[in-house]
């Protein structure tokens with residue numbers, strides 16, 4: 001079995017996701033779970049094979065950048081070749097529904113593929129990761145005409161997409177968007193400039209623009225923003241007013257083109273309703289956030305595997321450095337960070353999938369009794385709350401883990417890690433961006449805080465409590481009790497944040513860390529129950545993270561907004 005198809009992936013594919021419910025809700029009586037699950041495994045094995053085959057060429061081509069030739073963006077050869085292989089296997093845009101010629105792969109499978117691609121080359125993943133999100137946004141919010149026109153082309157890989165949000169003055173704050181949409185009869189025309197657009201040379205741009213009619217009134221807010229599909233080539237075959245004006249040079253993910261785009265009276269087609277573009281874009285971004293979490297997990301896997309091999313081979317003081325206690329502790333810590341992030345990601349994906357399947361079941365009117373319908377609707381709501389909290393946490397954890405694991409991998413290589421050709425150095429350069437795009441880490445923890453403020457902890461902890469109370473094996477139960485204790489400490493601390501919003505914001509990262517600790521702790525225990533070889537992993541996560549949780553909760557409880565004044569005073573020492 002390829003290293004790309006690790007034991008944890010198989011565990012979720014075979015045991016830790018309730019595929020029976022998933023397929024029966026999604027397909028009704030026509031489902032044959034064993035056949036369907038085997039098909040998913042086959043898809044993953046194909047992706048694993050392509051990625052492991054292409055890994056040497058992708059790593060060797062790491063420095064090669066996409067180029068702007070005239071108005072065309074040209075991928076480096078190693079990126080193009082791998083994209084062609086993925087396209088031949090039907091693996092460019094994963095979630096397109098079968099009625100539009102897609103595979104409609106579950107989020108779990110799609111994100112594991114992205115993780116594999118990222119392990120081979122994070123730049124390629126950045127291009128590919130967008131495709132599912134763009135297509136699924138059209139699928140969710142576009143008109144039937146738009147869907148028929150574009151989705152089969154996304155599914156076949158004939159067209160690719162980009163997500164055009166960022167402008168020089170509008171980064172984290174999308175309320176500052178100035179790109180203007182002007183309505184002319186029943187048509188819409190877009191004028192403005194976007195920057196940092198991944199895959200900007202593609203055919204289909206999903207553009208967030210401000211409605212001309214309410215431009216001045218809505219300025220500075222996310223109201224009045226609408227999402228448009230802006231093709232480079234119009235349905236008439238004419239060229240639309242979309243041009244790439246520049247490609248950026250970057251610290252990493254060189255194979256992924258990052259473009260400045262100019263729109264000049266470019267015709268756009270509504271995706272969703274006027275003024276509801278931010279909502280539609282958030283849906284794409286949430287999808288993409290799980291993708292970037294998977295990107296982090298993939299990069300971290302690559303760095304850990306290279307570092308482990310090096311540590312086993314490199315001898316100092318008469319033994320492999322992997323045997324030095326400090327190095328052993330570092331390698332174990334890296335593994336914990338990776339597996340904790342993976343656990344959060346896979347559970348978030350499983351919940352997204354369950355809700356997608358429930359939506360299908362609810363849409364098939366006749367099969368459900370009234371009470372079944374009420375029960376499913378309630379489960380959908382609870383899952384939705386959990387997804388809204390787990391998504392930013394998974395993005396935050398997966399990408400920060402990639403940053404720290406790749407940095408540790410450099411340290412394990414000593415001086416070699418700092419050489420220009422260092423493989424782990426390249427992985428670290430790639431990892432940095434994951435904590436920035438699709439919403440920075442600060443934005444993710446602020447989103448998590450917002451969900452907690454809306455009461456998400458009650459729903460998430462209720463589900464965790466139910467799971468933790470099912471462990472009967474004394475070893476697992478003892479660990480589960482520690483997680484339950486941690487949850488009580490969090491509830492005690494979270495209350496003290498309600499008093500002051502700025503103090504809550506200041507503590508958002510700590511709160512995200514402790515909440516992620518208990519969710520991942522419970523998930524790792526489920527893994528240990530399914531595969532006892534993973535018990536030490538779960539126990540070590542719980543013992544390390546619960547000590548950290550205790551001190552963070554104590555600090556949150558004892559503090560107040562005065563800490564902001566203290567921070568100002570400390571920063572002023574630099575003046």
Ligand SMILES: Cc1cc2nc3c(=O)[nH]c(=O)nc-3n(C[C@H](O)[C@H](O)[C@H](O)COP(=O)(O)OP(=O)(O)OC[C@H]3O[C@@H](n4cnc5c(N)ncnc54)[C@H](O)[C@@H]3O)c2cc1C
Pocket residue numbers: 162163164165166170171172173195196197198199250258433436437438439440441442443446
């Ligand atoms: C390689 C690359 C590819 C990209 N691809 C795309 C793409 O395809 N499409 C697209 O639209 N955009 C894309 N982006 C843009 C990316 O999403 C933004 O760079 C990102 O959202 C951050 O915005 P900013 O760079 O303006 O930073 P700013 O928003 O100016 O943030 C600077 C710093 O301030 C912090 N900060 C800002 N606000 C707050 C707050 N309220 N609380 C706490 N901290 C805060 C941030 O966390 C960050 O650390 C890409 C960027 C890069 C570098």
